[in-house]
Amino acid sequence: xxxxxxxxxxxxxxxxxxxxxxxxxxxMHMIPGSFVDVLLGIGTDISEEQIANIExxxxxxxxxxxxxxxxxxxxxxxxxxxxxxxxxxxxxxxISRLPVTLELTLFSVILTLLLAIPAGVISAIRRNDLGDxxxxxxxxxxxxxxxxxxxTLLILYISLKLPGKLPTTGYAPFSEGIWENIKSxxxxxxxxxxxxxxxxxxxxxxxxxxxxxxxxxxxxxxKGLSERIVVLRHALRNGLIPVITVLGIQIGYLxxxxxxxxxxxxxxxxxxxxxxxxxxxxxxxxxxxxLFISFVFVFMNMLTDLSYSVLDPRIQQED
Amino acid sequence: xxSLYYLVRRNLxxxxxxxxxxxxxxxAIAPNLFSSYDPEEFVGMQFSPPDDVFxxxxxxxxxxxxxxxxxxxxxSFQVSFLSVLFAAIxxxxxxxxxxxxxxxxxxxxxxxxxxIFAFPSVLLAxxxxxxxxxxxxxxxLAITIVYVPIFARVARASAMSVREREFVTAAFAxxxxxxxxxxVHILPNILSPIIVQMALRLSSAITVEAALxxxxxGAAPPTPTLGSMLSExxxxxELAPWTVLYPGLALALVILSVNLFGDALRxxxxxxxxxxx
Numbered sequence: 170x171x172x173x174x175x176x177x178x179x180x181x182x183x184x185x186x187x188x189x190x191x192x193x194x195x196x197m198h199m200i201p202g203s204f205v206d207v208l209l210g211i212g213t214d215i216s217e218e219q220i221a222n223i224e225x226x227x228x229x230x231x232x233x234x235x236x237x238x239x240x241x242x243x244x245x246x247x248x249x250x251x252x253x254x255x256x257x258x259x260x261x262x263x264i265s266r267l268p269v270t271l272e273l274t275l276f277s278v279i280l281t282l283l284l285a286i287p288a289g290v291i292s293a294i295r296r297n298d299l300g301d302x303x304x305x306x307x308x309x310x311x312x313x314x315x316x317x318x319x320x321t322l323l324i325l326y327i328s329l330k331l332p333g334k335l336p337t338t339g340y341a342p343f344s345e346g347i348w349e350n351i352k353s354x355x356x357x358x359x360x361x362x363x364x365x366x367x368x369x370x371x372x373x374x375x376x377x378x379x380x381x382x383x384x385x386x387x388x389x390x391x392k393g394l395s396e397r398i399v400v401l402r403h404a405l406r407n408g409l410i411p412v413i414t415v416l417g418i419q420i421g422y423l424x425x426x427x428x429x430x431x432x433x434x435x436x437x438x439x440x441x442x443x444x445x446x447x448x449x450x451x452x453x454x455x456x457x458x459x460l461f462i463s464f465v466f467v468f469m470n471m472l473t474d475l476s477y478s479v480l481d482p483r484i485q486q487e488d
Numbered sequence: 489x490x491s492l493y494y495l496v497r498r499n500l501x502x503x504x505x506x507x508x509x510x511x512x513x514x515x516a517i518a519p520n521l522f523s524s525y526d527p528e529e530f531v532g533m534q535f536s537p538p539d540d541v542f543x544x545x546x547x548x549x550x551x552x553x554x555x556x557x558x559x560x561x562x563x564s565f566q567v568s569f570l571s572v573l574f575a576a577i578x579x580x581x582x583x584x585x586x587x588x589x590x591x592x593x594x595x596x597x598x599x600x601x602x603x604i605f606a607f608p609s610v611l612l613a614x615x616x617x618x619x620x621x622x623x624x625x626x627x628x629l630a631i632t633i634v635y636v637p638i639f640a641r642v643a644r645a646s647a648m649s650v651r652e653r654e655f656v657t658a659a660f661a662x663x664x665x666x667x668x669x670x671x672v673h674i675l676p677n678i679l680s681p682i683i684v685q686m687a688l689r690l691s692s693a694i695t696v697e698a699a700l701x702x703x704x705x706g707a708a709p710p711t712p713t714l715g716s717m718l719s720e721x722x723x724x725x726e727l728a729p730w731t732v733l734y735p736g737l738a739l740a741l742v743i744l745s746v747n748l749f750g751d752a753l754r755x756x757x758x759x760x761x762x763x764x765x
Contacts, residue, residue, distance in 0.1 A: 181602070184599045185603055186606075188599055188600055188606075189603045191603070192603050192604065192607070196615050197615075309748065310740075312691075312743075313740050313743040313747055315695045315698060315739065315740075315743070317699060317702050317715075318736045318740060321718060321736065322736065324725075325726070325729060325732065329725075329726050422609075426610070428610055428611055429610065429702070429703065440611075443611065444614065444703070447615065447618045455615070459607075459611060459615060463607050466607070467606045470606070
């Protein structure tokens with residue numbers, strides 16, 4: 170196990186992170202409009218000498234590769250630079266926004282699990298009957314309604330129709346009370362959870378159908394175990410393995426989805442921080458947030474990968 | 489032909505999706521045939537509710553919403569078709585090279601693909617659009633880059649298994665060069681999973697385009713796109729709900745039809761998965 174883990178980290182995880190950091194760095198340096206323009210405001214009357222001084226102060230006169238290593242050195246020490254707009258450290262900005270994004274992610278995942286797994290299991294047990302058909306149709310619709318459309322419709326039909334019940338936009342921190350906080354998260358989490366539930370439900374259904382065909386299920390039934398135990402204790406346990414993989418990948422994608430949903434509902438999370446920084450050309454913040462989100466994504470993929478091998482030991486032996 | 493019959497008999501929903509998709513594609517090819525107004529022209533009163541003259545009402549500037557939806561559908565398909573096609577071409581080349589040659593080229597190509605894959609697609613697309621400036625070309629480029637790794641992975645896996653087949657060994661033994669083996673022997677044998685993947689990705693490409701337009705990073709106004717119509721209507725949706733409802737419905741139906749068609753195509757071309765999802 171430990172050597173498998175080590176190999177995954179050394180040959181897959183770390184190179185992915187390195188490649189990703191280069192990509193973030195290169196993309197950021199391709200954005201038109203120079204750093205100096207952003208810093209001083211476009212159109213200001215500045216001499217060549219002043220530009221040179223600023224470039225020197227920020228190390229922009231060095232070759233790109235040197236700049237990259239300099240930047241990476243700082244990143245590894247936990248320094249992502251300072252925001253050009255506020256002057257505050259980017260790490261601090263990310264940490265202060267993290268709880269909102271984490272809460273949104275957590276709520277969406279819980280909703281997804283509550284919705285998708287029971288629906289998938291029931292759909293598989295009652296294959297081709299009315300409930301199955303309804304669940305599959307619902308999943309197809311869930312896959313076809315983008316989160317920003319669902320969010321807009323939720324605002325229109327729930328928030329605006331029931332004034333005062335659920336806020337249209339904005340975030341209520343815990344200091345305003347737990348219930349206020351949860352209320353501000355309900356619609357955004359539903360917007361994110363529906364699409365994810367559809368994917369997870371379809372995976373649960375197909376995986377359960379596969380398991381229910383296996384011989385060990387027949388044996389369990391032949392032993393006279395009740396159908397409930399056969400399904401929940403035997404088939405579901407094995408059937409959940411691929412579901413966990415899909416869920417892990419989906420949680421990674423969720424980090425991208427939060428960008429749009431946070432913008433739509435005006436939640437002060439990391440996605441919104443990144444988006445605003447892109448609009449304002451606040452390079453260090455963009456670099457930092459994109460790097461952070463991508464790191465979470467790669468990390469989730471690695472966890473998923475590993476959980477898969479823990480749940481199904483055959484995976485390591487094949488390697 | 490036999491599989492077509494099978495498809496119709498077994499997968500009625502998929503066929504319905506296909507017909508719906510065909511309808512949308514026809515609207516996308518010739519939007520003027522289906523709508524009577526210039527989508528960018530101010531043709532009526534501000535926020536006229538749906539009636540005989542404007543079947544889906546008008547927007548803030550008195551533009552006909554149905555005409556805008558018809559033209560917006562065209563952009564959705566244009567962007568998604570082109571980006572998925574480009575991504576498939578680049579991804580298949582890279583994936584085949586990685587899968588066929590293996591070794592160092594495989595490692596380097598796939599780690600690079602992992603790095604791109606590690607970006608949340610919407611965020612990468614936003615960053616790329618920030619570089620290239622907003623507009624259709626930037627979105628196509630962005631979605632292409634985001635999807636290349638997906639096709640590279642599928643092509644690589646298929647190429648690795650086809651490589652071991654006897655006809656490839658035979659070709660190699662007969663002295664056929666690598667480029668020819670890849671093009672003549674490997675490519676035709678890995679096409680069906682690629683086509684399935686293209687159909688499945690089409691709907692998410694439409695979603696990404698709509699999302700970017702929704703964030704104001706798509707085609708510049710007054711060009712109509714489904715995403716930008718949604719976000720423009722949002723400020724007035726209590727007063728004029730039709731400004732978001734119809735574009736939203738159109739977007740969802742377009743994506744639904746592509747999804748249904750993609751699922752049916754996968755069932756047909758990849759029978760192992762038939763009926764499982």
